[in-house]
Amino acid sequence: MRMDKNQTDAQIIKGLLDALVLRVLGEGDNYGFGIMERISHDLGDDAGMLREATLYPLLHRLEEKGLVDAYWRPGDRGTDRKYYRITRQGRLHLEQRIRDWRKVAGILKRVVLGE
């Protein structure tokens, strides 16, 4: 089965976004827009890889898997705002992801880049 470049990129980015969102939530509870702002700030020039259209489905998927938990709290405009918080299972998943990425980065450095 052949995978074109865009598909490969999408797979890599999808795996990375899970970890990015979980890492932001690992620092404290946050809501959709707040998570978006934080990740965009951290990614700098690569901010385009996370779009709003991707973020909410991703958050809902993480919620469905039990990696994050959600609750409502009044926002600054008087309307309710949905906050997310990482669960214990989510923390374990993030730790595993970080280990995986470190391993991949190590292989890339040693084998592909020859450093």
Place this chain on the structure above:
Amino acid sequence: MFLKRLLRLPGSSCPDEALTGDEILDAYIRDFDSRLLGSKYVRLVTLSEIRDHLEQAKALGASQGLDERAASRRATTAMGSPEEQAREQRAVLRARFWRIVAVSVVPGAIMMGAYEFLMPFLRGSSLHNVAFALLSGVWFALSFSAGVFVWPGRWLGEGRELGHPAETDFNVTYPKPMLVLQSVSITLGVASIMVCGAVGTIGLLRPDSQARQFVSPWMVPVSLALLVLTACGLFREPRSFRVRLPGFEVITWGGFAADVSWQSVVAVGTFNESLTRALNWLPLMRSGKYIDYVSVSGRKHRIMVRRDMLNADRFLQAAEGHLQQNRGKPVPDPRA
């Protein structure tokens, strides 16, 4: 299409609470809503989050010098196509729908298979009726659970009240249609147990009556045991909570109420902390929260607060807040 129309009831039009008053944002929200599944209540949960995001994105655009219309347009463009967003919500609902089917139908089929298998061995013996009664009880429990899960409010998790209740005085309860569904299920269950008990009694008193053909006298103790269990459940299981100073009231399905002061709350937690991964498969188990408190008699009680109850989050936050405040202080003697 039929399923979509069916699942959008009650309240097929876009809920007003989800709108912002901005023409461009509202057009986006209406378009998005038209592609969602679920009742008004279910859709509002999804729409509120998107509305909040759009409003903040618009405010950010305005703070960067864009005029109102340009800021709104940028916010909706960045959000992507409504269809892309809605596809995910539909996928979540579809997955939950099949999970409900699995929860109710698969064990039901296994149960009926077991009954059919046992029939030749039990025919003619009074155990046949006992097995039938037990399987009926299991079937009722499954139907009740499936009914609770099927109600669309369950499908997207946490319940929320429209608007803002007073911080110190509000009710934590199920949405009304769900309360009605649960009440009807309980009433039907109790009525069927009573009918079985009555027919069994007639069979016991008059062995030659027609009742004897349908239900064995064994049904009398079985029905009595089921009734006692149901009464205990109705007496203990909370139907709603009323939060008010200086604590909250636990109201059970049987209508009994118990006052609990905030000071007697000793723990707040999530069920999934102590459950296995296998049970986390059930949304109820995964997000179920508990509050432990010490009652007037000095006994420790655990109440389950389901996330699909209206204002459940607010209630849990209040309990956690009071627990933090009371940390380190001794639990007061409730009898004092």
